[in-house]
Amino acid sequence: MMLRKWGLLFAALCLALILAAMAIMPPTPQAANIAADKFSSARAMTDLRIIAARPHPTGSAENAKVRDYLVTRLKSLGLEAGMSESQLGERALKRLNKWSGEAKSEQAIFNVIGVLPGTDLSKPAVLLMAHHDTVWDSPGAADDTVGVVSILEIVRAIKESGPNERSLIVLFTDGEEVGLSGARHFFKENPLREKVGAVINFEARGGGGTANLFQTSKKNGAAVKVFARAVKQPSASSLSTFVYNVLPNDTDLTPALEGDYTAYNIANIGDAEYYHSPKIDVQALDERTLQHMGSQGLDLTRALLLADDLPAKKPDATFFDLFGLFTVIYAPIWGWVFLVAGGLCYGFSQTQENRVKDAVWGAMKMVGFLGLGGVVLYALNMLSGHGGSANYYDRLAAIGKLEALALLFCIAAFFAAFGRTALSANARFGAALPIFILGIVGQVFAPTATYFITLPLLLCGLATLLIRRWPEKIWAKVGAVILAAGVIGYMISLGHLLMLGVGPDMLSVALLPAAISVLAILPLYKGVSKRTANLISALCLVVSVGVALWIRLDPIATTVPLY
Ligand SMILES: [Zn+2]
Known part of the structure; x- marks a missing residue:
């Protein structure tokens, strides 16, 4: 029963971790x-x-x-x-x-x-x-x-x-x-x-x-x-x-x-x-x-x-x-093709009932995840000592802990926004809509930089379509797992690089790869009870506050330059 419910998601997350390790670890x-x-x-x-x-x-x-x-x-x-x-x-x-x-x-x-x-x-x-x-x-x-x-x-x-x-x-x-x-x-x-x-x-x-x-x-x-x-x-x-x-x-x-x-x-x-x-x-x-x-x-x-x-x-x-x-x-123009093809995949996985209502509901969840999540993560970063008199190199030394903080918070935000029930196919499309808008804006103003949004939208759309149209077919399940793992694995490695690049100053940047990972998780996610979702969410939030305080209060790192 457990395996039947969680097996696909578990397989995708394991494969994603392997792929991310390949990207992150030097030879x-x-x-x-x-x-x-x-x-x-x-x-x-x-x-x-x-x-x-x-x-x-x-x-x-x-x-x-x-x-x-x-x-x-x-x-x-x-x-x-x-x-x-x-x-x-x-x-x-x-x-x-x-x-x-x-x-x-x-x-x-x-x-x-x-x-x-x-x-x-x-x-x-x-x-x-x-x-x-x-x-x-x-x-x-x-x-x-x-x-x-x-x-x-x-x-x-x-x-x-x-x-x-x-x-x-x-x-x-x-x-x-x-x-x-x-x-x-x-x-x-x-x-x-x-x-x-x-x-x-x-x-x-x-x-x-x-x-x-x-x-x-x-x-x-x-x-x-x-x-x-x-x-x-x-x-x-x-x-x-x-x-x-x-x-x-x-x-x-x-x-x-x-x-x-x-x-x-x-x-x-x-x-x-x-x-x-x-x-x-x-x-x-x-x-x-x-x-x-x-x-x-x-x-x-x-x-x-x-x-x-x-x-x-x-x-x-x-x-x-x-x-x-x-x-x-x-060539960057392919980004448009990915956006259109991704939109079609999501479109073909729609159902007739509650079409607009569910899509709006899904979109609101994603906007909340990014918007509210961004504000709270910003606050957590301030709590961890960002701003003011923080030593730049001491902040760099804390990147590992900051990554843990961001990950814990993203898990808390996921269970708060998406944890309770499996979303309908229409709501999943809704959740993807804000990311589609980001993809379109990015494709207009920074086409070479936007591949990490446009390509995952196509892959997540494909995974959604496979699970929705052929729910009992093994090849569809395997395909969805591989697509989801590819997207999540890339987002983990990208998130890691973003943390190293700008994490200590802009911790909220972690929410973008997290949001795209959410789109990859949703087709495989079956939902938990309201009580369980709230419990996991609260627990992760409390621990992330603890990590923020730990970063703020621990002594200055011994690796920090003296000048
Ligand atoms: Zn140098």
């Missing part, structure tokens, strides 16, 4: 003895242990040692290598003086540059970039040594597979952490900048997690197609590339984007407590993250080096990795 590290033309995190770790042994901020003696080491390593790899000197600007110098407590009136900075000349110097080169300076007091094993050693291992693997027509340029910038100083200097003044056609920047935000293609140059259609074809264990999303094209952000790629380059920005995001932390050393770094960044970087670099022509500017594409397996890419 296994590769040993030093794998094939020489492959990326091995173990080989890269040898450099990482040396570079990230001690903090090496701009202008420090330790930074000078790291620079010398990098020049030596590039030369040993067969590159023409050296340093390019410039001066820190006024604002950057102020920041550095604030860190060090000194009052320097000038500070020289040094980009480390290496060139592996191709056989055809008329072809635009591929530039790989990462910054060699750290923030004050942090060994920087992640930020940005993981990028620096990825590049060294990529160059080694590229050399292994033979000479290329296209030149490869390596740029290890200085002064990134005080204001992108080295990168600004290169893209404004260094003559080499004119030889560059494509740029890949490697960055770090936290000590683990997946490495993601999170930003590109504008008109990325052809550029992303190269990525999608070449990269075997991808993590990428046109939602984040859209957001980063709109919002200001600071990485070394920012000055490059002012030029006309084809540009890719790859950064890991995860283990947020280690962002800029004095505790992020070799032991704390997740080696899987290094493997993920390097293997994607190598696949992309090789594809760009081998391309007859570097990707031209083509209209922006919609793209995302499917649970880390491969990159799905299509």
Whole structure:
């Protein structure tokens, strides 16, 4: 009886968790003895242990040692290598003086540059970039040594597979952490900048997690197609590339984007407590993250080096990795097709009775879930210490707890709004209506960013139709379970990335993937008694308040930077 009632939903949730784990977990590290033309995190770790042994901020003696080491390593790899000197600007110098407590009136900075000349110097080169300076007091094993050693291992693997027509340029910038100083200097003044056609920047935000293609140059259609074809264990999303094209952000790629380059920005995001932390050393770094960044970087670099022509500017594409397996890419106009097809699926699962009344009832529930839920989750975030004098890095360290808080609250909101009885097919359509409206608005204003709404609406519509039309057929049940699991699994991984990106400031953002998951759950959900629904809802709410207070009252995290 239990199994008959809950079996399908249980199966969908289990499968969803497996899919989400595939998307969220970086791949296994590769040993030093794998094939020489492959990326091995173990080989890269040898450099990482040396570079990230001690903090090496701009202008420090330790930074000078790291620079010398990098020049030596590039030369040993067969590159023409050296340093390019410039001066820190006024604002950057102020920041550095604030860190060090000194009052320097000038500070020289040094980009480390290496060139592996191709056989055809008329072809635009591929530039790989990462910054060699750290923030004050942090060994920087992640930020940005993981990028620096990825590049060294990529160059080694590229050399292994033979000479290329296209030149490869390596740029290890200085002064990134005080204001992108080295990168600004290169893209404004260094003559080499004119030889560059494509740029890949490697960055770090936290000590683990997946490495993601999170930003590109504008008109990325052809550029992303190269990525999608070449990269075997991808993590990428046109939602984040859209957001980063709109919002200001600071990485070394920012000055490059002012030029006309084809540009890719790859950064890991995860283990947020280690962002800029004095505790992020070799032991704390997740080696899987290094493997993920390097293997994607190598696949992309090789594809760009081998391309007859570097990707031209083509209209922006919609793209995302499917649970880390491969990159799905299509023209954003398909979003309209998904919306219409999803609407038809919901339409064909309608019944005659209470058509309008039930649809309005379902829509009201979803609006309440999102609206009221958003307000309460905002309040819970304030309770947890958001706003006012909260330490930014302490909030980052609390992301795991904030995710638990958001999940508990979403469960409470689900049982409050949808828990009591199984909704009629008409009410399920009603519940989907507010999401359809979001999908239409998104499709108009941000078509490449809206795939995570339009595609799930089609899949949820299909699942609803299968269960409604063929309720006794096993294939219909299996189909609905797979569709629901795909949607929920993606929403869990997306929710996780949203939490890492903006969670501490905008906890309410969790409700959007939660609402889409609700649409996937509803066709399989049979309802519980009013009493049980109220009980679960109240319990989850009370515990989420408890978690909020725990976040507020616990001592400041030991990983928080001291400056
Ligand atoms: Zn950085």
